[in-house]
Amino acid sequence: MASTNIEFKDNTLVVVFGASGDLAKKKTFPALFGLYRDNFLPKGVHIVGYARTKMDEAEFHKRATQYIKNPDNSPEITEKIEEFKKLSSYISGSYEDSDAFENLEKHLQGIESAYQGDETHRLFYLALPPSVFIPVATNVKKFNYTTKGINRIIVEKPFGRDLDSSRELLGSLKKSWTEDETFRIDHYLGKEMVKNILVLRFANIALNAAWDKNSISSVQITFKEPFGTEGRGGYFDEFGIIRDILQNHLLQVLSVLTMERPVSFASEDIRDEKVKVLRAIPPIEPSDTLLGQYVAANGKPGYLDDDTVPHNSVCPTFAATTLWIHNPRWEGVPFILKAGKALNEAKVEVRIQFKDVTQGIFKDISRNELVLRIQPSEAVYLKLNTKTPGLYTRALPTEMDLTYKRRFQDAKIPEAYEALILDALKGDHSNFVRDDELDVAWKIFTPILHWIEGKNGAAPKPVPYPYGSRGPKELDAFIGKYGFRRSQEGYVWPVTSLSNL
Ligand SMILES: NC(=O)C1=CN([C@@H]2O[C@H](COP(=O)(O)OP(=O)(O)OC[C@H]3O[C@@H](n4cnc5c(N)ncnc54)[C@H](OP(=O)(O)O)[C@@H]3O)[C@@H](O)[C@H]2O)C=CC1
Numbered sequence: 001m002a003s004t005n006i007e008f009k010d011n012t013l014v015v016v017f018g019a020s021g022d023l024a025k026k027k028t029f030p031a032l033f034g035l036y037r038d039n040f041l042p043k044g045v046h047i048v049g050y051a052r053t054k055m056d057e058a059e060f061h062k063r064a065t066q067y068i069k070n071p072d073n074s075p076e077i078t079e080k081i082e083e084f085k086k087l088s089s090y091i092s093g094s095y096e097d098s099d100a101f102e103n104l105e106k107h108l109q110g111i112e113s114a115y116q117g118d119e120t121h122r123l124f125y126l127a128l129p130p131s132v133f134i135p136v137a138t139n140v141k142k143f144n145y146t147t148k149g150i151n152r153i154i155v156e157k158p159f160g161r162d163l164d165s166s167r168e169l170l171g172s173l174k175k176s177w178t179e180d181e182t183f184r185i186d187h188y189l190g191k192e193m194v195k196n197i198l199v200l201r202f203a204n205i206a207l208n209a210a211w212d213k214n215s216i217s218s219v220q221i222t223f224k225e226p227f228g229t230e231g232r233g234g235y236f237d238e239f240g241i242i243r244d245i246l247q248n249h250l251l252q253v254l255s256v257l258t259m260e261r262p263v264s265f266a267s268e269d270i271r272d273e274k275v276k277v278l279r280a281i282p283p284i285e286p287s288d289t290l291l292g293q294y295v296a297a298n299g300k301p302g303y304l305d306d307d308t309v310p311h312n313s314v315c316p317t318f319a320a321t322t323l324w325i326h327n328p329r330w331e332g333v334p335f336i337l338k339a340g341k342a343l344n345e346a347k348v349e350v351r352i353q354f355k356d357v358t359q360g361i362f363k364d365i366s367r368n369e370l371v372l373r374i375q376p377s378e379a380v381y382l383k384l385n386t387k388t389p390g391l392y393t394r395a396l397p398t399e400m401d402l403t404y405k406r407r408f409q410d411a412k413i414p415e416a417y418e419a420l421i422l423d424a425l426k427g428d429h430s431n432f433v434r435d436d437e438l439d440v441a442w443k444i445f446t447p448i449l450h451w452i453e454g455k456n457g458a459a460p461k462p463v464p465y466p467y468g469s470r471g472p473k474e475l476d477a478f479i480g481k482y483g484f485r486r487s488q489e490g491y492v493w494p495v496t497s498l499s500n501l
């Protein structure tokens with residue numbers, strides 16, 4: 001049944017595969033709880049966890065609720081958690097075995113037998129490693145696909161390792177599930193500030209007027225994490241930072257930042273525009289790439305000190321790459337995507353640096369910058385020059401600051417996974433990755449990934465950077481070559497004291 005924009009309002013089962021895993025306990029169940037607490041889940045919803053691990057319901061409930069936040073021990077939240085446990089159950093079984101899926105089906109039908117009315121809907125969430133996506137998706141289609149309503153499947157990243165493997169995975173999944181039923185999640189599309197980009201761009205004529213190569217000098221999209229891959233080294237080494245962050249999360253942010261205005265907010269209109277802009281990006285060149293790997297420092301271990309990582313691994317834990325968009329709006333503007341593990345801070349932001357004002361009356365004046373801070377603490381601020389208050393004329397860099405915490409004091413910003421699971425329940429694909437979008441994303445990144453893996457010659461060696469640093473020391477020169485300029489001296493945040501100038 002075609003199901004776009006049909007909301008699951010009642011008689012709904014949510015089945016989480018990989019329910020014993022890291023993503024399920026840290027993100028999926030807390031997000032489902034958040035939606036339940038705020039009355040966004042369908043009436044009478046039931047959540048079923050499924051994984052191979054044998055555990056009783058008490059153990060499952062403990063794991064599924066351990067990351068739910070209740071810092072003030074609020075009795076209301078505690079009560080809601082108890083209610084949430086009552087509507088969640090667990091079944092253990094393999095991912096390959098028909099019997100196991102038949103057993104799951106019996107469990108699902110048992111729950112549905114208590115529902116009123118004939119229609120029932122099912123949302124399947126694959127919080128699983130990609131190696132089991134296909135057997136699970138195939139078995140679910142064969143044994144657990146309801147004929148009494150709508151079925152949807154949410155699939156996690158990474159979706160493939162390169163263009164060929166992604167196409168193979170897409171093809172296999174399509175044998176069982178239609179595009180309409182499939183929701184490929186990229187949780188960055190559920191983040192509040194990323195969702196704000198369309199509004200900022202298209203609901204503000206002043207911003208939109210300056211949104212092109214005539215005004216913008218460069219754009220940086222930066223992801224920084226202050227911890228390394230400790231405990232996840234084995235997994236990470238197979239993928240590297242480009243597949244982990246750049247090819248999906250940062251490229252998604254870039255596409256929303258650079259797409260043309262969609263005809264409407266309908267999901268296909270948005271995704272058509274994203275695909276169009278991505279198709280104007282050629283594959284990344286090695287000369288536009290800087291790779292790094294962290295080494296031990298400040299009492300913290302280096303990447304290679306992890307026992308699960310091969311001692312001679314050249315897997316990058318840091319990458320900066322510059323993308324170019326060959327279309328009339330963006331020709332010549334460098335888009336620098338940077339991501340790293342074990343850096344000096346936790347931060348994800350977009351920094352749009354504008355061009356110089358015409359010289360003449362001003363000399364050495366700072367450039368305008370628009371910064372969208374995605375996390376932590378969402379903010380939009382515009383760095384702009386202002387006359388220094390007083391009896392003389394001198395331009396001073398300051399900023400207009402929209403920090404969410406100050407501006408929207410009672411706002412509750414939803415977790416990305418809450419927003420996206422709710423979209424899937426509503427059948428809204430806008431913030432999920434379409435098949436052709438994924439294909440073009442891999443086209444941009446596959447050649448550079450193959451180069452990094454030494455498929456066409458010797459694999460490049462990433463430059464070392466100390467754990468807890470800003471990244472490789474070569475980074476400033478790398479960004480500088482694309483024309484990025486640091487603010488003029490004298491920029492002080494958040495308060496400028498004139499006596500210090
Ligand atoms: N963790 C995170 O923060 C994020 C994860 N993701 C993606 O979500 C998916 C799940 O991630 P995560 O929860 O961290 O992964 P886990 O390694 O925790 O795997 C989830 C569950 O899958 C089962 N499993 C693990 N390895 C295998 C295997 N080789 N074969 C069969 N089953 C296996 C295990 O359950 P059991 O043995 O009980 O069956 C495990 O509990 C991945 O695709 C990941 O890339 C995306 C964004 C963030």
Ligand SMILES: O=C1O[C@H](COP(=O)(O)O)[C@@H](O)[C@H](O)[C@H]1O
Binds near residue numbers: 187244
């Ligand atoms: O997908 C992933 O994202 C997380 C970062 O997510 P965030 O919401 O905390 O920014 C990253 O740690 C992980 O390596 C990656 O697989």
